[in-house]
Amino acid sequence: MLELNKDNFEEEVLESEGIVVVDFWSESCDPCLELMPEIENLAEKYEGQAKFAKLNIKGNRRLAMSQQVMGLPSIVIYQDGEKQEHLSGEDLEASEVDEAVANYV
Amino acid sequence: MAEVYDILIIGGGPAGLSCAIYGSRSKLKTLVLESSRKLGGQVADYHEMENYPGVVDTTAPELVDSFEEHAKKFGAEFARGEVAELELDGFIKKVRTEKGEEYQAKSIVIATGAEPRKLGAKGEDEFRGKGVSYCATCDADFYVDLDVVVVGNGNSAIEEAIYLTKFARKVTIIVIHEEGKMDAEKLFQERAYANDKIEFVWNSTLEEVKGEGIVDTAVLKNVKTGELTEFDCDGIFIFVGRVPSTDFLEDTEVDLNEQGYIITNDEMQTSVQGVYAAGDVRDKPVRQVVTAAGDGATAAVMSQSYLEAEEHWRENVLKTDKQVVVAFWNPTDNDSLDTLQTIEKLGVEEDDNKKLVKIDTYRNTLITERYKVTEIPTILLIEEGEVVERLTKPAAEDLEEVLS
Structure with missing residues (x-):
């Protein structure tokens, strides 16, 4: 999965055509670490249909907040650079992400 | 025919894991069914752990990891799944998960614990992940040098507020009681008063969450006067007690009290024979990791003696x-x-x-x-x-x- 940061976020997400799924996470967020491998599976499943990327909020806190993300884990789905959906909560399941992404591809 | 477990434990928090340690060590075929990705239940979201006897210097995640290791050492099995349906009549009981897997067991221990209660304030759901949080460890990083509000005044609320002061500029605790009165134990109250980053708003509750995209205002209501005030903040952490996770028992004969906690006797026996409850999900006065572990041990031992008596009777008298x-x-x-x-x-x-x-x-x-x-x-x-x-x-x- 593509690693996002301040330098490439604009290009890879906001100026990107098609579907981009961004996984906001941090080292201190246990639910994020548990969810990550399942999101990586989804990245494989949707290969060629949606771009999956992750953003560590450590050092990118303001960038996350600019995307109105202030809670982890958060999965945000973008279509042609426009934010479409924001899934969040420590009980967030990969299956919910799967269902949400399926609506856009 | 599918395998039949001696004990099937629903929930992998301290009560469930303790029960698994006792069950598997007594050579009972033991399965722990956990709905979330990680074992540990509510403890998995805590950080400090200061009062588990005999373990002086540990953290909550470390303690729960050793519970898990301990249960695995004696051969307890683990599976993931959320229980959708229970069939509890008959000696062999059936458990079906939402994904359709079916398990069979001779005794069941319900250790599903409790989950954070939602407050029901306007905007609470809408701003989840955008400034409204129920997990300090998950989200504290966002609030470095920012102002946060903590709603609640029990042990969790005060502990989490103290934890958040390591990140935030200021933490304001919203307490529904009158000045000087909190539900948290004295030790936590004293620590909170001694912390210069913590301030209190008394006689108040959260009425509404407002913001543009992300939280910027907590609307507080004075419970005495009804007066509403807008309070500027960047995040709102809600710790207003817990509710038992017993929805899946609705169609069973397992008796619950008015709040939905499971009623048991001193042996952790529920109203259904062969079905036990342990930990926070049980109707009882003290909900701590150590009491949950105690419940789990009792449930395992009582379920073992039930199995021995019942199997002996079936074998020698009925057959x-x-x-x-x-x-x-x-x-x-x-x-x-x-x-x-x-x-x-x-x-x-x-x-x-x-x-x-x-x-x-x-x-x-x-x-x-x-x-x-x-x-x-x-x-x-x-x-x-x-x-x-x-x-x-x-x-x-x-x-x-x-x-x-």
Whole structure:
């Protein structure tokens, strides 16, 4: 999965055509670490249909907040650079992400 | 045929894991069914752990990791799944998950715990992940040098507020009680008062969450005057108690109290035979990691003695063509010793059509209570599972009459 940061976020997400799924996470967020491998599976499943990327909020806190993300884990789905959906909560399941992404591809 | 577990534990928090340690160590075939990705239950979201006896220097995640390691050491099995349906009548019980997997077990221990209660304030759901949080460890990083509000005044609220001061510029605790009164234990209250990053708003509750995209205002309501005030903040953490996770028991015979907690006796037995409850999900006064672990141990031991008594009864009394002479006795009771002697003299054990089964009323309360035996010695004659004769404190002549 593509690693996002301040330098490439604009290009890879906001100026990107098609579907981009961004996984906001941090080292201190246990639910994020548990969810990550399942999101990586989804990245494989949707290969060629949606771009999956992750953003560590450590050092990118303001960038996350600019995307109105202030809670982890958060999965945000973008279509042609426009934010479409924001899934969040420590009980967030990969299956919910799967269902949400399926609506856009 | 699918495997049948001796104990199936629903929930992998401290109560469930402790039960798994005791169950698997006693060589019972034990399965822990956990709905979330990680074991540990509510403890998985905590950080500090200062009061688990004998473990002086640890964190909550470390402690729960060692619970897990401990249970695995003795061979407990683990599976992931959220319970959708239970079939609890009959000796073999069935558990079905939302994904359709089915498990079978002879006894069930419900250790599903509790989950954070939502406050129900306007905007609370809408701003989840955008400034409204129920998990300080997950989200504290966002609030470095920012202002946050903590709603609640129990142990969790005050502990989390103190944790958040390591990140935030200011933490304001919203307390529904009057000034100086909190539900948290004294130790936490003193720590909160001593922390210069913590401030309090008394007599108040959260009425509404507002913001543009992300939270910028908490609307607070004074519960005495009804007055509303807007409070600027960047995040709102809500810790207003917990609710038991017992929705899946709705269609079962397991009795719940008014708040939805499971009612048990001192042996962790629920209203359904062979079904036990342990930990925070149970109706009880103290909900701590150590009390949950204690419940789990009790549930495992009681479920083991239930299994032994029930299986012994089925094997020796219900599955035989012979007439079964059941003697309820107790080694400390002389009359019952005399009665046993009389039965032996009558040659019951040499008779091919008869079988003697002794039930120690002190050790085997399950069968004693099932047959409502209150006095010893009591003798039951059972044919094809049905009681055909019942003798309470019989004289030797009475025994002779029915047994020879």
